Amino acid sequence: xxxxxxxxxxxAPIAWGIVVGVLNALAPVALWWLDPSTAYAMPxxxxxxxxxxxxxxxxxxxxxxxxxxxxxxxxxxxxxxxxETAWLLVIGYAGHxxxxxxxxxxxxxxxxxWWPPFCATVDWIVAxxxxxxxxxxxxxx
Numbered sequence: 580x581x582x583x584x585x586x587x588x589x590x591a592p593i594a595w596g597i598v599v600g601v602l603n604a605l606a607p608v609a610l611w612w613l614d615p616s617t618a619y620a621m622p623x624x625x626x627x628x629x630x631x632x633x634x635x636x637x638x639x640x641x642x643x644x645x646x647x648x649x650x651x652x653x654x655x656x657x658x659x660x661x662x663e664t665a666w667l668l669v670i671g672y673a674g675h676x677x678x679x680x681x682x683x684x685x686x687x688x689x690x691x692x693w694w695p696p697f698c699a700t701v702d703w704i705v706a707x708x709x710x711x712x713x714x715x716x717x718x719x720x
Contacts, residue, residue, distance in 0.1 A: 596700025
C-alpha cells in the first residue's frame with residue numbers, strides 16, 4: 580500500500596469522525612427534553628457496543644468476551660455520569676477514544692479497518708466539547 584493510499588485510508592474516517600462528533604455534540608439540542616448529561620451519556624454504550632458486532636464477526640470467543648466486558652464498563656460509566664459529575668462523560672468519551680486507538684494499533688478485533696480512527700475522532704471531539712461546556716458552566720442536571 581502506498582503512502583498516499585494509507586493517508587487517504589485514514590483521512591476519510593477522521594474527516595467523517597469530525598462531522599459525526601460535532602453532530603453528536605448537538606444531542607442535547609436534539610433531545611431538548613432530557614438533561615444534557617443523559618443526552619450525552621446514551622451514545623457512549625452504543626458506540627462501544629459496535630465492537631461487540633465486530634467481535635462476533637471476528638468469531639473468537641476471547642474477543643467477544645473482552646469486548647462485552649469493555650462495553651459493560653462503558654455502560655456503568657455512562658449511567659453513573661447521568662447522576663454524578665459530567666466529567667464522567669468526558670472520561671467515558673475520551674477513554675473510548677483511547678480504546679479505539681489501542682484497537683487501531685493492535686487489531687485485537689479483526690477487520691475493523693476504518694472504524695477505530697473514525698470512532699476515536701468522534702469520541703475525542705465530543706469529549707473536548709463537553710469539557711469546554713463544563714468549563715463555561717453549562718448545567719448538566
